[in-house]
Amino acid sequence: MLLDGNRSWRHLRSLRSDPPGRATEGPRRETFGAALEQSEELWNATSAVSPAVSPLTLFYGLSQAGRALTATLIGDEQAWETVPGHGLTLPRPTISADAVPSLAAVRVVDRGSAYFQQITGLLNCPSLPQPGATLAALCCSLPEGEEWADVWDLPKPLKVESTSPLTDSFVDSSIVQAWISPFPNKMIPPGETANPQSEDELPSVDAVRNVLKPYPSLSRHNAFTRVLEARRDVPGLWQVPSIRLCWSVDEPLSYSDRQQWRMRLMSYVEPYPGDWAENGWAVPSVGENEAPLHPLATWWAILFGMSMLARYHPRIWTALLDLDRSREAVAVHSVLDAAREVVPYLLLRQLATF
Secondary structure: OOOOHHHHHHHHHHHHHOOOOOOOOHHHHHHHHHHHHHHHHHHHHHHHOOOOOHHHHHHHHHHHHHHHHHHHHOOOOOOOOOOOOOOEEOOOOOOOOOOOOOHHHOEEEEOOOOHHHHHHHHOOOOOOOOOOEEHHHHHHOOHHHHHOHHHHOOOOOEEEEEOOHHHHHOOOOOEEEEEEEOOOHHHOOOOOOOOOOOOOOOOOHHHHHHHHOOOHHHHOOOOOOEEEEEEOOEOOOEOOOEEEEEEEOOOOOOHHHHHHHHHHHOOEOOOOOOOOOOOEEEOOOOOOOOOOOOHHHHHHHHHHHHHHHHHHOHHHHHHHHOOOOOOOHHHHHHHHHHHHHHHHHHHHHHHOOO
């Protein structure tokens, strides 16, 4: 997914002359414009600093943009202004002085009813589970996490893709099919063909169900009846191993109804753009949460945690960024690079829906 943060900011800037939602006049309008101006300036300041400092400008830039969200979306005239307190905390990481730190050992914890909880309420998603979530788990629960999940050996987000009308026309209308990727390549035995079809080469139904357990949207619908097809990781053809599964439904469905049924397999379709509106993502659960965090809430928690590390635990933060010592350094740099492009788009999606 190719997102351009500068382009998103241009669109956000254009909203200030004609604010959306409830921010059309009075103090709400003034807050909307001022908050977006501060947010964009902090975001732009990120380009002038290194990753040793950028979590601070990114998080506080996002936090200021949150004030534009509350001015736009909250109906209660007594409650639209931001409540005090972050609503999150970062317990002191227990990492010895001579150890190379890991984001898997750094936890962000929910602190009750404050700003973060106000934002998750607006986004209609849960807050962080108790006893919190590691920064590694949060990073891997984003669609972008496919790029760095292997560093922490955690489940990757999975793309859920519709089959074409032509493919669907060859099967009974009471069967729903979907492609899932990337699927663990080791579960598709090596062979001479790129698309193994025989049952001996295809992973078993039970093995696939086991792989899908960490994904709430898929595990709720794990009563698929067959593994129809698999694609190996074949250089020159495709680099993403995938499987095609089928589910039996109670009655014949039209193609559009099958598309709607497929969407139940996804944590969300929007706010990420795709080649087809019906394609989406199944993301791994964070802790005991059965529903996914909205990706904007996930980024909020990640940038909060990283900013607290940079501000209050600079030794740990700079060690994480050390390319010569930390095996996580490239992933951490990549997370910060992704935030600069993705977060403005997610803000725009929330503010431009009116």
